[in-house]
Amino acid sequence: MVLKTDAQFVLKEKGKEGLKKVEKKLEEWGLPLHYEKIKTMDFYPVGMRILSLLGIKEVFNFDQRKIWEMGNFAPRVSFLIKLFIQYFVSVERTFFKECPKIWRKHWSIGELQPIELNLKQKYLVVRIKDFNIHPLYCIYLSGYFSKFTQMLIKTKKVECQEEECFFRQGKHHQFRVKWQ
């Protein structure tokens, strides 16, 4: 499913030609992937997801900011998010109950753990366990959580920080999202 949002981001930024370039790059890497043929509800190997991200970065020479933008863009066009919209009744319920479900719907590996939600002090902490695929994806997730929180909380200014990272001697990935 996330492959679809990757494709939509490339289409937005670079158009169809850009998407073809990415597909060509992936083919060179021995991964013949046609984004248009990807089915929203199908599961694909997790390696394919990170290769798509790397391929896009490689082809367009995207910096970390752009990767963050890709993550930020994904919830906006994600069909899965649309499916979960119905659960966006209360922030608490969505955070503690539905978010882990959303993760499981996205991924067959890893786990999302809601750690803390403080509406008064305007922050939340979320942990990703057993999902150590690439440091680039940490940046992507940072963007993703920012937008997701924005959609959940209804706030304009959101800041997300990975306060613990597996690739930086952490046990897992832990993100703190603050808003105003």
Place this chain on the structure above:
Amino acid sequence: MFLSAGKTSSVPSKMAIATKKIKELLEDLAYLESYAQDLFSFLPLPIFYLSPRGVILEANPATEKISGLKSYELVGESIEIFFGKKTQEILDLLKKEKLIEAKEYTFFDKKKRPIPVSLFAQPRKRERETVGYFVGIYDLSQIKKVEEELKKAQLALLNMLEDTEQARKRAEEEKEKTLAIISNFSDGLLFFDQQKRLILINPQAQKFFDLSAREVEGKSLEQLLKIEKLKPLIELLKKEEEVYRQELTLRENLILEATSLPILRERKKIGELLILHDVTREKRIERMKTEFVSIAAHQLRTPLSAIKWTLRMFLDGDLGEITEEQREFLAKTYKSNERMIILINDLLNVTRIEEGRYLYRPVFVNFLDLVQSVINLFKEEIKNKKIQFKLIKPKKILRVKVDQEKMRVAIQNLIDNALRYTLPGGKVTVEIKCAKMELEFSVKDSGVGIPQDQQDRVFTKFFRGANVIRMETEGSGLGLFITKNIIEAHRGRIWFKSKENVGSTFYFTLPLKEEFEEFLRKF
């Protein structure tokens, strides 16, 4: 083909069936997604989905179009970007109402341009809990524009109606004023429309004819003709196309002067106004004056005649020898007496004309002979003043039916004037021309002419040009008045052309009648 782990079997395992079922469901879901997406995209109305907190979670292409923002730019944003300060009101309303239909709001696009919209919203519920809202908006810009135009048109119409009402009131006031003027006007007024129907008769006119407006208003000339009291007036109107100062004697003590005026509106004739002016008093005074002049003239003429004959006898020596000096004085006295007699005769003629007693006894005469006989009277004067006199005669013998005595007066007056006001050595030409049905007589002189500003009074009584008064004191100023009356009594026309210090030409025409025609008429 799905196989259960560890053993081969032709019967699919439960796992394989479940996997297949999930796959089918996922396919259905994917189809459903694409279906929903297509439907959502196809809708021409801007529709977006809101979280219960008012965050835009989805927006269709029509929303992108109206807002100028891409769907991915909208998702995650508060609807504040669309509705600004009204957002909370909308959210409160969404929480309170089950359904919002056609509520008007102002929508702001990317450039913050206000767009009037009609808002529709419906909550989406799951297990009795609102999980979001479908919101649709309808762009009212065009409708508002039309509405605005309609309002303007309505306002303009109202203004026009107000103006019309004011104009109507003004017209009403004007009408009342006019009616008041008409009602209180001392002259009688009758207004006839284009079809010659009597539309209005004022109280004065009603008084003149001793009838009421109800009896006559709205009636045509033919219908009015049947009313005995109106008969003289209607006959006059039927006879004449235009009436100008026509006298109308209704009774012994009521003489009216009728004048008709066309009434125009935007250069188009809408009717005719007949003004009846009571001239009874003026006529009475005029008659008294005429009678006085007539009596006085008669009374004067007798002694003047006696003086004339006495002087004549003195001059002829019938009463004995007189000295040359006495003769000279007596001759001057005789001449003055003659002038007095002429003046008295002129005055008598005028009174006769005015009293309608200037009787005509028309007979057929050779007009040239008549003119020649008048010219003969002036031979000596022509000679004395060394006037270059010329008579241009027609080839044809013209016999006209005229009152010989009166016509002689008319011709004499014109030739006398020409000679009198032409300086010695000047030119006077008399010409008689023959047209098809009339003869034209003219006297052209190289005299002093008539000043331009006095020309319109030439044929009035006692008129004498300012320039001629300076050069000669003689002359009563009645000659042309009498001449005009004589010519017009013969159904002729009289006119002149004149330029001061250049000369004048007086013309008149007389209708030619065949003697034979006249002869036949007698039988």
